[in-house]
Amino acid sequence: MNISERLNRLAGMVTEGSRLADVGTDHGYVPLCLYRQRRIPSAIAMDINEGPLERAKEHIREAELENYIETRLSDGLEALKAGEADTVLIAGMGGNLTERILTDGQKVLETVRELVLQPQSEIWKVRQYLCKNGWKIVSEDIVQEEGKYYPMFRAVKGEPEQYKKEELLYGKCALQQSSVVMKEFLEKRLGNARRIQKRLQSEASDPEEARIQSRYRELTEEITLLEKMLSEYRRQEQACS
Numbered sequence: 001m002n003i004s005e006r007l008n009r010l011a012g013m014v015t016e017g018s019r020l021a022d023v024g025t026d027h028g029y030v031p032l033c034l035y036r037q038r039r040i041p042s043a044i045a046m047d048i049n050e051g052p053l054e055r056a057k058e059h060i061r062e063a064e065l066e067n068y069i070e071t072r073l074s075d076g077l078e079a080l081k082a083g084e085a086d087t088v089l090i091a092g093m094g095g096n097l098t099e100r101i102l103t104d105g106q107k108v109l110e111t112v113r114e115l116v117l118q119p120q121s122e123i124w125k126v127r128q129y130l131c132k133n134g135w136k137i138v139s140e141d142i143v144q145e146e147g148k149y150y151p152m153f154r155a156v157k158g159e160p161e162q163y164k165k166e167e168l169l170y171g172k173c174a175l176q177q178s179s180v181v182m183k184e185f186l187e188k189r190l191g192n193a194r195r196i197q198k199r200l201q202s203e204a205s206d207p208e209e210a211r212i213q214s215r216y217r218e219l220t221e222e223i224t225l226l227e228k229m230l231s232e233y234r235r236q237e238q239a240c241s
Contacts, residue, residue, distance in 0.1 A: 001137075003029045003030070003033050004099070004131060004145060005027055005068050005143050005145050006091075006118070006143050006145050006150045006152075007033070007091075008033075009141055009143050009152060010030060010089060010116055010118055010125045010152055011030050011033050011034050011039075013139065013141065013152065013154045014030075014034060014039065014040065014087050014089065014114075014116055015086070015087060015113070015114060016039045016040070016123045017039075017040070017041065017086075018040055018044070018085075018086035018087040018113070018114070019042050019043070019044075019084065019085050019086045019087070020034060020040050020043040020044070020085060020086075020087050020088075020089060021043070021044045021046065021077070021080050021084065021085035021087070021088045021089070021112075021222065022043060022044070022045050022046065023046050023074075023077060023088060023089065023090045023101060024046070024047055024048070024050070024091065024092060024093055025045035025047050025053070025071075026047065026052045026056065026060055026092070027052065027055050027056055028045045028055070028056030028057075028059050028060055028069065028071070029059070030091075031045050032041035032059060032060065032063055032069065032071050034140055035065060035068055035069060036063070039091070041068070042068050042069065042070075043068070043069045043070070044070050044071075044072055044080065044084060044085060045060070045069055045070070045071045046071070046072045046074040046077075046079055046080065047071075047073070048074065048075050048076070050073060051227065053071055053073055054074075056071055057071050059142060060194075072096070073087055073173075075098070075103065075146045076104055076105055077101060077105030077108050077109070078104070078105075079232050080105070080108050080129065081108065082107065082108050082111045083111045084108075084109065084111075084154075085111075085112055086112065086113045086114065087112070087113065087114050087115075087116060088105075088109065088114075088115050088116070089115075089116040089117075089153070090102075090115070090116075090117050090118070090119075091116075091117070091118035093117065093119065093120060094119065094120050094121045094122060095119040095120075095121050095122030095123055095124070095125040095126050096121075096122060096125065097120045098117060098125075098126050098212045099125050099126055099129045102115075102126075102129055102130075102133075104128070106133070113155045113156065113157065113230070114152050114154060114155065115130070115135060115154070115155045115156075116152070116153075117152065117153055117155070118150055118151070118152035118153075119151075119153075119205060120150075123151055123169070124168040124169045127153075127163065127167075127171070128163075128168055130160065131154050131160040131163055131237055132160075132179060133163075134157060134158070134160070135155040135156070135157065135158070135160060136155060136156055136157070136158035136159060136160045136161065136174035136183070137153050137154070137155045137160070137171070137172070137175065138154055138155065138156055138158075138175065139153060139154040139175055139177060140152070140153045140172065140175040140177065140182075141153070141177040141178055142173040142176070142178050142181050142182045142185060142207060143178065143181065144181055144185070146185070149181070149185045151170075151171065151182075151185075153171065153175075156189060164228075165225060166225040166226075166228045166229050167229075169225060170182070170186065170226075170229050171210050173229070173232040173233055173236055174236075179233060179236065179237075182233070183230065185231050186226055186229050186233070189222075190223060190225055190226040190227065190230065193207075193219050193222050193223050193226065194223060197216060197219040197220070197223070200212050200215060200216050200219070201216075
């Protein structure tokens with residue numbers, strides 16, 4: 001099965017032999033791909049919307065895998081029972097929604113071994129949630145697809161490490177599997193932040209000056225954090241050369 005690079009990387013983070021719960025499964029591509037590769041014994045593909053779930057059911061029927069991949073209409077982890085899955089995958093949702101799903105599903109997550117997560121926004125909130133709730137991020141990755149960057153990570157039960165503010169935003173350098181892509185992502189963000197800040201400087205006499213100054217301060221902090229992360233990646237490159 002040909003799936004996108006983003007989904008392929010997410011699938012690669014799932015530990016072999018795990019029973020998978022795919023939250024927001026959409027077309028069901030990840031569980032289908034993993035089962036066909038004989039990397040998982042079974043999966044539960046869940047989605048809150050009937051349309052995507054019907055598409056997933058159709059693909060599963062076409063593959064004749066109904067005995068191995070079950071579909072469930074579910075708001076987050078609501079339809080998952082304790083002990084049914086070893087791995088929970090949540091991808092393509094905003095950070096707030098991802099955090100809400102994890103919070104609401106805390107009870108069932110007690111029997112889950114690992115989380116594979118790819119928040120689309122406010123990723124720092126998800127990392128912060130994991131740090132406060134007994135999960136340790138053990139691997140980070142990022143993929144560029146059709147002009148967009150998709151950070152993702154894997155977490156297991158364990159004592160979380162301390163995170164600096166820039167690490168909550170961009171992950172720990174030592175855990176990153178795609179350092180070249182991550183450095184490119186950081187450099188592009190830094191360049192964009194500097195361009196916006198320069199433009200704001202020319203708008204200092206704008207009637208909404210207070211709002212501009214507030215945004216200018218936000219950008220100054222973002223630039224500082226990005227520079228810190230890039231410095232870490234450059235040190236890592238030097239250590240490896």
